[in-house]
Ligand SMILES: O=C(O)CCC(=O)C(=O)O
């Protein structure tokens with residue numbers, strides 16, 4: 001899967017529209033959705049290949065915003081690389097996300113306008129402590145989307161993402177298996193990445209709204 005031509009020819013997944021509908025419905029009814037094999041295997045492998053091949057370009061992830069942005073390995077120890085859409089496979093990923101954005105806007109009357117997305121690499125031992133993706137006092141990140149890029153992940157590799165559903169008082173355990181996608185309301189679901197025992201690649205991303213008058217989604221139900 002090397003040329004742009006090959007990439008242009010594969011399906012994003014077996015039934016992308018059905019999948020968008022499932023994500024939209026579950027986001028509405030419970031605030032989150034986890035789908036295994038959401039991305040077709042060849043597409044997810046192409047993303048994995050790019051995430052891995054670009055390792056020398058990653059930067060240590062920081063926490064906080066603006067002047068307060070800083071490196072704090074006690075909170076998170078992953079490294080990241082922003083996705084710009086400059087390669088065919090990145091463009092495919094952005095196009096998958098844009099299709100989802102359109103459905104969320106149409107079906108839930110949202111006004112999501114932006115999408116930001118980065119590859120994350122968690123080397124052995126790396127983690128990301130419990131956090132929310134929406135910044136305090138700034139609700140612009142509304143919907144989080146995480147895609148996993150690790151073929152043949154085994155339970156002993158650890159590195160799960162735990163999503164805390166505080167209303168239901170339960171924890172959702174997401175294995176970072178190739179092709180799995182997790183979507184959740186950025187402000188409502190604290191989550192963490194447990195220390196990984198194996199090199200771990202994912203894409204972390206967020207839909208946000210520019211327009212301050214757009215609906216602030218809390219739980220939709
Ligand atoms: O890689 C993951 O499982 C999630 C990462 C995350 O929560 C984030 O980057 O905000």
Ligand SMILES: [Fe+2]
Nearest residue numbers: 131132133191
């Ligand atoms: Fe997060």
